[in-house]
Amino acid sequence: MLDKRRKELEFEVGDSVYLKMALLRGPNRSITATKLSPRYMGPFRVVERVGPVAYRLELPEIMQAFHKVFHVSMLKKCLHRDEEVLAEIPPDLQANMTAEARPLRVLDRKISELRRKRIPMMRVLWDCNGV
Secondary structure (H helix, E strand, O other): OOOOOOOOOOOOOOOEEEEEHHHHOOOOEOOOOOOOOOOEEEEEEEEEEOOOOEEEEEOOHHHOOOOOEEEHHHEEEOOOOOOOOOEOOOOOOOOOOOEOOEEEEEEEEEEEEEOOEEEEEEEEEEEOOOO
16 A cells, blocks of 8 residues: 655755754753744755665764754755755754743733632743754
C-alpha cells in the first residue's frame, strides 16, 4: 500500500534549505510561542549527502554545538534568494535547541470559578527574543 502523503525529496550539494523549527519545541517552547511564528529557520547550505535520507548542513557559528546532519523530513527546499532569511536564530539558543523566555509584564489578572474552586489566572507578555 502506498503512502499518499509521502513526498520524495532530494537535494543537491550546494542547495539552500530551511530547517524545521519543530526541533526547537519542548518544555521551553518560547521560540514557537504564537500561531503565526515561523515554522522554519534558515536558509542553510547543503554540504554533503550522508545517506539516502540524511544531509549535512553548513550551520552558523551560534549553532556549532548542534549535530549537523538532518533527516530529509526536517528540511524544506529554499526557493528564495540567498539574502532572504525566514527566521532569526535566537542569541541564547541552548544545546538542546531551546531558548529561555522571560516575563516582561502582567497584562491581565482574573479569578476563574470552577464549581467550588477559585483559580487565579494571569496573562503575561513574554520576551522570546532573549534580549
